[in-house]
Amino acid sequence: MKCALVTGGSRGIGSAICKKLASDSEYYILINYQSNQAAAEQTLEEIKNLGGKGEIIKFNVADAEDVKSALSQWQEANPEALVEVIVNNAGITKDGLFMWMSSEDWTSVVNTSLNGFFNVTNFFIQKMLRNKYGRIVNMVSVSGVKGTPGQTNYSAAKGAVVAATKALAQEVAKRNITVNAVAPGFIRTDMTGNLDEKELIKMIPVNRFGEAEEVAELVSFLASRKASYITGEVININGGIYS
Incomplete structure (x- = not known):
């Protein structure tokens, strides 16, 4: 059984990616x-309606023990299963100016995006190397590429994942494993629901927010065999806001 794991796959961009991969x-x-x-x-349920198959798996990506325990149990229950695609999508924001930022707001945001990437990817990487095939797609953000005021913690976390993407890509390329990052701009999801869309649209050349499905299209391509010569890349999907 060949599998694709999407962290933070229950809502927003993550959910759209799950459905698109299915x-x-x-x-x-x-x-x-x-x-x-x-x-x-x-x-x-929506995946099944599309004729796909899957299951839900609960763990907190930021908690190394929780990740190891949940994935080990799943692997033991499915010894024949092979995870070929990992989409590191789980992320949280705790926005605020740096001078008023609490240690907890810094740590929780960095732990979810950066340590989450490590905890999940590290669990599977040796199996991928032995299998000589894999697709790792890290969801980053325009914040991690250009930096966004009020998001120093989120920018730091996502910027670190950008650098990790480039380094890991070089380590595993010979084994037919690609590692890429996708950097969305303003996408219409729960996470952006409280933003002032009318104001922000003025910054976006295409004059609208993106849709989660548009991001999912790009991720699905990068997760496919068609993208085998693309690795170590950060692909912006932001309506021209920054490139």
Whole structure:
């Protein structure tokens, strides 16, 4: 059984990626979630409606022990399963000016994006290397590429994942494993729901927010065999806001 794991796959961009991978490929989709079980089950239901297969798997990407325990149990229960695609999508924001930022707001945001990338990818990387095939797609952000005021913690976390993407890509390329990052701009999701869309649109050359499905199209391509000569790249998908 060949599988694709999407962290933070229950809602928003993560959910759109799960559905797109299900419709574009034969992969069995592992939908990771941390707290919103109803949303994860809804995504799984939609995958089944598309003719796909999958399951939900609960763990907190930032908690190394939780990740190891959940994934080890899953692997033991599915000894024949092979995770060929990892989409590191889980992320949180705790925005605020740096001078008023609490240690907890810094640490939790960095742990989720950066340590989450390590905890999940590190669990599977040796198996991918032995199998001589893999696709790793790291969801970063325009914040991690250009920096966004009020998001020093999020920019730091995502910027670190950008650098890790470039380094890991070089380590594993000979084994037919690609590692790329996708940097969305303003995408219409729960996470951007409280932003002032009318104001922000003025900054975006294409004059609108993006849709989660548009991001999912790009991720699905990078996760496919068609993208085998693209690695170590950061691809911006932001309506021309920054390049």
